[in-house]
Amino acid sequence: MDDRIADVWGRRTPYRGGGHWPVREDSHLADGVDPRRVQWVPSACVLCSNGCGCDIAVLDGRMVGVRGRVRDRVNHGRLGPKGLYGSWQAQSSPDRLTVPLLRQGGRLVETDWDTAMDRIAAVSRALLDDKGPLSHGFYTSGQLFLEEYYTLAVIGKAGLGTPHMDGNTRLCTATSAAALKESFGCDGQPGSYTDVDHADAIFLYGHNVAETQTVLWSRILDRIEGPDRPRIVCVDPRRTAVAQAADLHLPVRPGTNLALLNAIVHELIAADLIDHDYVRDHTSGFAQLRDTVASYGADNVAELCGVPADDIRRAAHLFGTTGRVLSTVLQGFYQSHQATAASCQVNNLHLLRGMLGRPGCGVLQMNGQPTAENTRECGADGDLPGFRNWADEEHIAQLAKLWNVDPLVIPHWSPPTHAMQIFRYAEQGSIRLLWISGTNPAVSLPDLARIRAVLGDEKLFVIVSDCFLTETAQLADVVLPAAMWGEKTGTFTNTDRSVHLSLKAVDPPGQARSDLDAFCEYARRMDLRDRDGAPLIGWSDPEGAFAAWRECSRGRPCDYTGLSYQRLRHGPVQWPCNDEHPDGQERLYGDGVFPTALGRCEEFGHDLLTGAAVTPEQYRALRIDGRARLRAADYVPGEHTTTEEHPLLLTTGRTAYHFHTRTKTARAPELNRAAPRPWVEVSAADARRLDLREGDTVRVESATGHVDLPVRVTDARPGTVFIPFHYGYWDTDSTEPRAANELTATAWDPVSKQPHFKLAAVRLTLLARGDQSAPPGGDAAIGV
Amino acid sequence: MHLPVYLGLLDSGEQALADSFDLVAEGHGDEPDVRQLCRTLAAQCRERVAALRPVLDRYGEKPAAEPERLHAEALPAARTGAVGLLRDLQDLVLLATLVDSSWTVVCQAAQGLRDRELLAVVCQAQPQVSNQLAWLTTRIKSAAPQALLAAA
Numbered sequence: 001m002d003d004r005i006a007d008v009w010g011r012r013t014p015y016r017g018g019g020h021w022p023v024r025e026d027s028h029l030a031d032g033v034d035p036r037r038v039q040w041v042p043s044a045c046v047l048c049s050n051g052c053g054c055d056i057a058v059l060d061g062r063m064v065g066v067r068g069r070v071r072d073r074v075n076h077g078r079l080g081p082k083g084l085y086g087s088w089q090a091q092s093s094p095d096r097l098t099v100p101l102l103r104q105g106g107r108l109v110e111t112d113w114d115t116a117m118d119r120i121a122a123v124s125r126a127l128l129d130d131k132g133p134l135s136h137g138f139y140t141s142g143q144l145f146l147e148e149y150y151t152l153a154v155i156g157k158a159g160l161g162t163p164h165m166d167g168n169t170r171l172c173t174a175t176s177a178a179a180l181k182e183s184f185g186c187d188g189q190p191g192s193y194t195d196v197d198h199a200d201a202i203f204l205y206g207h208n209v210a211e212t213q214t215v216l217w218s219r220i221l222d223r224i225e226g227p228d229r230p231r232i233v234c235v236d237p238r239r240t241a242v243a244q245a246a247d248l249h250l251p252v253r254p255g256t257n258l259a260l261l262n263a264i265v266h267e268l269i270a271a272d273l274i275d276h277d278y279v280r281d282h283t284s285g286f287a288q289l290r291d292t293v294a295s296y297g298a299d300n301v302a303e304l305c306g307v308p309a310d311d312i313r314r315a316a317h318l319f320g321t322t323g324r325v326l327s328t329v330l331q332g333f334y335q336s337h338q339a340t341a342a343s344c345q346v347n348n349l350h351l352l353r354g355m356l357g358r359p360g361c362g363v364l365q366m367n368g369q370p371t372a373e374n375t376r377e378c379g380a381d382g383d384l385p386g387f388r389n390w391a392d393e394e395h396i397a398q399l400a401k402l403w404n405v406d407p408l409v410i411p412h413w414s415p416p417t418h419a420m421q422i423f424r425y426a427e428q429g430s431i432r433l434l435w436i437s438g439t440n441p442a443v444s445l446p447d448l449a450r451i452r453a454v455l456g457d458e459k460l461f462v463i464v465s466d467c468f469l470t471e472t473a474q475l476a477d478v479v480l481p482a483a484m485w486g487e488k489t490g491t492f493t494n495t496d497r498s499v500h501l502s503l504k505a506v507d508p509p510g511q512a513r514s515d516l517d518a519f520c521e522y523a524r525r526m527d528l529r530d531r532d533g534a535p536l537i538g539w540s541d542p543e544g545a546f547a548a549w550r551e552c553s554r555g556r557p558c559d560y561t562g563l564s565y566q567r568l569r570h571g572p573v574q575w576p577c578n579d580e581h582p583d584g585q586e587r588l589y590g591d592g593v594f595p596t597a598l599g600r601c602e603e604f605g606h607d608l609l610t611g612a613a614v615t616p617e618q619y620r621a622l623r624i625d626g627r628a629r630l631r632a633a634d635y636v637p638g639e640h641t642t643t644e645e646h647p648l649l650l651t652t653g654r655t656a657y658h659f660h661t662r663t664k665t666a667r668a669p670e671l672n673r674a675a676p677r678p679w680v681e682v683s684a685a686d687a688r689r690l691d692l693r694e695g696d697t698v699r700v701e702s703a704t705g706h707v708d709l710p711v712r713v714t715d716a717r718p719g720t721v722f723i724p725f726h727y728g729y730w731d732t733d734s735t736e737p738r739a740a741n742e743l744t745a746t747a748w749d750p751v752s753k754q755p756h757f758k759l760a761a762v763r764l765t766l767l768a769r770g771d772q773s774a775p776p777g778g779d780a781a782i783g784v
Numbered sequence: 785m786h787l788p789v790y791l792g793l794l795d796s797g798e799q800a801l802a803d804s805f806d807l808v809a810e811g812h813g814d815e816p817d818v819r820q821l822c823r824t825l826a827a828q829c830r831e832r833v834a835a836l837r838p839v840l841d842r843y844g845e846k847p848a849a850e851p852e853r854l855h856a857e858a859l860p861a862a863r864t865g866a867v868g869l870l871r872d873l874q875d876l877v878l879l880a881t882l883v884d885s886s887w888t889v890v891c892q893a894a895q896g897l898r899d900r901e902l903l904a905v906v907c908q909a910q911p912q913v914s915n916q917l918a919w920l921t922t923r924i925k926s927a928a929p930q931a932l933l934a935a936a
Contacts, residue, residue: 134934163929414926421926424815428866429936610821612918613925636827639820747816 002026004081005674008656009210009218014226017360018198021219025077027067028084029057038064042569044074044492044500046143046485047082047659049173049367050213051494053572054079056088056486056505063088063486063506071571074193074498080214082659085671088486090664091506096467097481098510108469108479113511113521116478121525123461127432128160133411137164137422137431140380141438142172142369143660145490145502147545148515149371149380150552151537152437155519157379158403159528159536163411164431167381168439170419171755172368175334177376177383178752179343179365181603182631183351185596185624187376187387188557190350190588191326191362192574193496196220198360199326201231201318205346206257206332207366210241211656213495217242231322233315235260236332237651238681238722239715248314251717253306254649255759258338259635260305261345262296264316268352269293273320278354282592284622285630289348292632304635306717319349324360331368331653336758337640340751341608341633348630357590364495368654371492377558378549382416382753385549386556387602390415391616394599402552404530415613418753419445420746427454435463437515438482442471443661443728446744446755447704465515468663471728480518483508484664488516489542491568497575497584499560501568516542554578557588557595557602589628596624608633611750638759639747642719646702646761648686651722652740653758657777658726666731675777678727678738680709682764685718687711695770702760705742708767710775721762724777787893788843793856794886795836800858801879802829808872811862815869818923825916829883832909839902856882866931870924877920884913 002010004026013022029035040055045066053072057065066088070077100116101108127135138156140149149167156165177187184190196202196219210217223230224245234246235257243249252260268274269290279286298312305312319325327350333342347363355361367373379385388395390412400407417425423445425431434455445451455462455475464476467484487508493499508514520540528536539545543565553560553575562577562584574584595601604619606612608631614622642649657675658665665671680700682692692698696711700723709723716722723740732738740757747756809822856879863872887910894902 131934134930413929417926420816425930425934430866430930430934607915607918609824610915610919611817611922612915613922614918636824639823745816747820750817750821 004084005657005670008081008214009221010078012222012225014222016226017200017223017228017230021076021197021222023070023077025068025070026079026084027065029065033057033059033064040067041503041505042069043486043502043505044572045079045083045087046370046492047086047664048080048213049369049372049495050074050215051370051492051498051500052079052083052215053500054083054087058505061506063091073572074494075215078215078218081657081671082665085668086659086665089669090467090667091484091486093667095469096509096512097469097479098512099481100511101479103477108476113513116480117521117525120463120478120522124433124526131432133160133162134164134430135432136160136162137426137434139419139422139434139436139439139441140167140375142167142169142367142372142375143438144371144515145488145492145542146371146374146378146549147490147542148519149374149378150385150549151516151519151545153379153385154403154537155523155528157384157410158399158405159523159526161409161411163414164417164422164425165380166417166419166422167372167375168419168441168444169369169372169375169381170753171444171757172331173334173372173376174382174754175339175343175749175752176329176365176367178340179347182340182344182605182608182629182751183347184589184594184628185601185603186557187383187602188588188595189364189495189497190356191364191496192586193219194586195326195360195362196223199230199324200360201233201322201325203233203319203325203327204242205235205327205329206334206336207328207330208236208238208240208242208332208653209328212330212368212654214656221245231318233318237717237720248311248318250307250311250315253304253717254651254720255337255638255640256305256635257333257336257342258345258633259296259301260307260312261342262293262635263298263301263312264319265289265345265348265352266293266296267298267313267316268320268349271317271320273317274352275354278592279352282354282627283351283630284624284627285632289630289632292634320353324358325355326360326362326364328364328366330366332758334752334754335756337638337756338633338635339749339754341631344608344631351628351630357587362587367495370494373493373495373497377493377553382418384412385552387558388556389602389604391604392599403536404532404534406531420748420753420755423451423454426460429459432459433461433463436472437465440470440472440661440663440728442475443739443741444725446741446757447746448739448741449705450746465518466663467512469730470661470663471730481510481512483512483514487512488514490516491546493575498572499563499568499575500572501565516545593626594628596629597626605629606751608751609636640756640759640761642761646763648719648721648762648764650700650702650743650760650762651720651758652725652744653722655724655726655777658724660726661728662726677775677777678709678724678740679712679775679778681712681714681716681722681778683716683718683720684713686721687713690764690766692764692766693770693772694774695772696766697768697770699765699767700743700762701765702743702745702762704745705737707737707739707742709738710770712774712778721764725757787890790886790889790893791836791840791843794883794890795833795840797856797879797883797886798829798833798836800856801876801883802826802833803858804876804879805829807859807862808876812869812872818869821919825919828912828916832912835905835908839905866927866935870927870931873920873924873927877917877924880913880917880920884917887913
């Protein structure tokens with residue numbers, strides 16, 4: 001059995017471009033378990049956005065291990081450290097929530113479901129009567145299943161009629177969706193993971209795939225070590241494992257992504273490395289793009305971006321002259337300044353070369369979470385179900401007919417409220433009930449002191465559904481014990497549109513129930529009904545919810561009508577899966593036709609600088625008619641600039657051994673041992689200047705707060721420091737602040753509304769000398 | 785010729801709009817998007833003022849001759865709360881609309897004069913002002929229901 005802690009990416013299985021990625025079955029069983037006695041239950045891993053197919057090992061009603069599915073198109077049998085160790089061990093953790101909790105006299109006390117749901121329904125009913133649906137907010141996750149999101153979306157949008165629904169997908173994947181909508185008219189990943197098998201070059205933009213999707217990086221490494229190595233270009237201020245493997249590393253200064261990308265686009269156009277026929281036939285907006293980027297010559301932005309001009313030109317040339325290019329984008333762009341505009345420029349590069357929808361020629365606007373795609377497509381976040389357009393009355397009419405409700409019940413006067421605005425309304429007291437499912441905002445949102453104050457305010461009724469008493473659950477008025485992965489059945493869809501069925505392997509502990517059960521129970525107690533008096537939620541189990549969703553998706557780009565649980569038992573299928581594509585569609589837009597036509601598009605678009613909405617009349621006048629849109633914006637300096645008082649820029653992010661706020665991963669001993677405590681990474685140059693050594697404890701201070709952490713010295717670009725965002729407070733006795741988000745500020749991208757987690761100005765002060773050894777946990781980041 | 789009067793009006797209107805964006809940014813600092821975008825848009829207004837400078841120098845301003853009623857007044861102070869934000873954004877719409885309309889007037893005169901330099905300045909400015917109005921409208925639309933129906 002491999003040690004996936006020491007060897008994060010596992011044994012190499014090199015292969016040639018155009019070849020089949022060799023299988024490698026990874027598995028891990030608890031000590032002493034006899035594999036012959038184990039029953040295997042099909043599922044897929046939910047500890048990153050990759051969605052690796054796996055089987056859960058079950059023995060005597062408990063999960064005892066996991067193995068990768070060698071026939072799964074996503075992972076060919078592999079699992080990363082989180083999948084191997086983290087996915088199943090948290091299930092039997094002794095501190096699982098097993099009974100509902102109710103706040104009484106300031107304390108959370110044990111109760112039963114009936115009492116807890118009575119209380120929720122009573123508060124909800126009273127607020128609806130007194131204040132109306134705008135008093136209700138729902139903040140969900142990228143961790144639940146499709147069936148749960150869709151049920152929640154129908155309750156919120158057709159039952160209560162509140163626009164205040166979002167997911168923590170706002171923190172991880174909102175820009176992915178926004179950039180896809182702006183460029184192609186609708187959400188939906190153009191590319192496929194198999195593009196790695198064919199690409200001649202892979203460009204990774206702010207995407208530390210070596211840690212965020214370790215199995216996808218294994219696939220790339222196997223190409224790198226194969227006989228016809230693809231060129232690798234990495235845009236990242238840190239010297240990540242990806243950067244070290246790259247042929248070209250552009251260590252961009254945080255906050256200047258758009259300037260850099262405008263320059264790459266400009267150099268591509270200036271060198272005339274574009275496909276003029278494709279641009280003419282399949283895109284709109286070329287002249288405006290060309291004019292906008294005209295002043296962004298490599299020499300003009302080199303100093304601003306902190307990247308040599310020759311390297312910018314090399315990147316453009318490599319992009320323009322290599323046969324097949326795959327681009328991937330993640331949080332380095334999504335959680336930074338001008339996120340949507342910068343991510344759209346990646347789409348532009350592919351449009352300018354007509355490189356979409358063919359093997360090896362893909363864009364992967366990555367997701368950060370395993371089920372984020374479903375949060376988006378089901379409309380449990382700031383979207384409408386089936387990628388419908390809130391400003392298109394015909395789309396609203398479709399939903400109203402499907403749900404048999406008055407179209408006016410469905411809030412569509414504006415886009416649904418984004419998470420940061422939901423918390424602002426809660427802070428101001430106009431949202432009075434907030435239902436948080438499967439996420440931990442008390443650690444994951446910016447400016448935690450403020451978030452704790454909002455959640456702790458007694459005027460706000462907070463419902464939290466989770467498997468553990470998280471930092472957020474501790475502030476709740478009602479806590480619902482949730483069934484976790486492996487304890488319930490449902491489907492979910494990964495970054496490249498692969499839909500997996502994850503079966504229930506074991507019973508949830510105690511009184512824990514799925515979020516689907518909780519939502520259905522709420523709808524029943526609130527007596528939510530359609531126009532004819534029938535129950536609005538006409539299902540009570542996962543398969544019923546899936547069937548309802550399938551109808552909702554009919555005819556839309558995310559068409560599930562060809563899918564069923566029966567079908568998915570044999571393995572994942574990519575959507576759209578319908579009469580036209582009975583086996584699913586591997587890549588989108590190979591025909592150069594985009595879902596931008598009126599009646600088809602999910603959105604009319606925005607001004608990328610301000611987020612001003614394009615009106616339906618303006619959109620009609622543009623006559624996009626199935627062409628993609630080349631979107632452009634000027635770089636403008638952000639608010640985050642360093643000062644004399646705060647001279648360094650903080651970026652935060654994921655690391656290989658943990659996921660999110662460690663609710664599961666810290667309960668896997670292997671993962672917790674690998675990275676038990678947070679740290680701060682300081683560049684060698686800054687460490688020298690500040691006389692800091694590895695292991696020293698420093699205070700990191702921003703305008704919003706401070707944390708005290710041990711130092712790790714790295715090759716990051718000088719002026720940039722990094723803190724992993726996983727660590728909160730539930731497993732520490734110390735009262736010292738340590739969560740990265742004590743330092744981040746409340747600010748977001750004007751289009752995607754994704755918060756800026758990678759842009760806090762900070763200063764470092766030495767608190768105590770250490771033993772000159774690096775704190776554990778960051779080894780994968782430095783390529784050991 | 786009354787063009788200099790209108791150029792002066794445009795100049796003072798843009799200044800008033802810039803000052804008002806700054807005031808709203810400051811007064812509603814707890815709304816991060818309002819703070820950030822109003823600052824960005826104030827900077828745009830000042831860039832337009834700077835772009836207008838060579839033209840003003842050429843035609844000469846005639847502030848003394850301006851009829852008092854044509855003056856655009858900047859917002860005196862930011863209001864507070866959700867409804868206050870709505871009203872401040874509406875005031876910005878009024879100011880930006882006056883600026884927008886003034887650019888239209890100047891654009892027409894520039895065409896009559898065949899003044900290519902002025903036309904170039906106008907062509908830069910007009911889409912930007914429309915966009916500022918579009919943002920204000922977008923923000924007002926999303927804020928209005930909560931402010932009017934649910935705010936404490």
